[in-house]
C-alpha cells in the first residue's frame with residue numbers, strides 16, 4: 001500500500017506538493033474563542049497541527065494554562081489568554097495579544113456559546129434572551145469586526161462560526177439557543193459578500209451532537225440519545241476532532257472557492273432551513 005503511494009508521488013510530484021501546500025496553514029495566525037475544551041480546543045489542535053500559530057482563550061485562566069500546555073506538548077505554536085467573549089475589554093485584549101505576539105491575524109474561529117435556559121420559548125426572560133444573543137451572536141459579529149481590518153492588511157483571511165444542527169431544527173426546550181444558532185447561519189451569509197472584497201472568506205460549521213461537557217445532558221441520557229440516534233445515519237455521538245478537522249479545512253486553501261457556506265457535520269441528521 002505505502003509503496004504504491006510513494007510510486008504515485010514519484011511519478012506525479014506536483015500532485016503531492018499541491019495537496020501538502022493547500023492544506024498547510026504554516027505562517028497563519030489563528031484566534032479561536034472558547035478554545036480550552038471541546039470543539040474549540042479540537043479546532044485549535046487541528047489548525048495548529050497544520051502549522052498555524054494558535055491563540056487560545058476562554059474565561060478561566062486555569063483552563064487556558066492547561067490548554068496551552070497540552071498544545072505545546074503536541075509541538076503546536078500556541079499562546080493563550082483569558083477572554084469572556086461577552087466583554088469588550090476581553091475581546092480587545094485577545095486581538096491585541098495576537099497582534100503583539102504573533103504579528104497579525106489570518107483566521108478567526110468564533111466558537112463561544114452559552115445555554116443557560118431549558119424550557120418553553122414563551123417562558124424565557126428578557127435578561128436570559130439578551131445573554132444568549134449577546135454571547136452566541138453579537139460577540140461573533142463584534143469579534144469579526146475587530147479582526148477584519150487586520151486580516152485585510154495581510155491580504156485576506158478566514159472567519160468560521162460554530163453554529164449547530166439546532167440552528168436548522170430548533171431542539172425542544174432549547175428554543176432561544178437554537179434561534180441564536182440560526183442567526184449565525186444568516187450572519188455567515190450576510191458577511192460573506194461584504195468581506196469577499198478583502199479576500200476574506202466567511203463560513204460556518206453546524207455540528208450535530210458532539211461528545212463534550214456542553215452537550216452531556218443529551219448524550220448522557222439514554223432516552224434522549226435513543227431519539228437522536230434514530231435521526232442519525234452514523235449511529236453514534238460525534239467527537240470534537242471530527243469538527244476541528246472541518247474547521248481547519250474551511251480555513252485552508254483547499255476551501256478557496258467556498259464562502260457564505262455552512263457545512264453540517266451531524267452524522268447524517270437532516271438539516272434544512
Ligand code: NAP
Nearest residue numbers: 034036037038039058059060084085113164210212214215
Ligand atoms: P465545551 O466542551 O463545554 O467547551 C466550552 C468552552 O467554552 C470552554 O473552553 C469554556 O471555557 C468556554 N466558554 C464558555 N463560555 C465562554 C464565554 N462566554 N467566553 C469565552 N469562552 C467561553 O463546549 P462545546 O460543546 O465544545 O461547544 C463549543 C461550541 O460548539 C458552542 O458554540 C456550541 O454551541 C457548539 N455546538 C456544540 C455541540 C455539541 O454537541 N457539543 C453541538 C452543536 C454545536 P471557560 O469555562 O474557561 O470559559
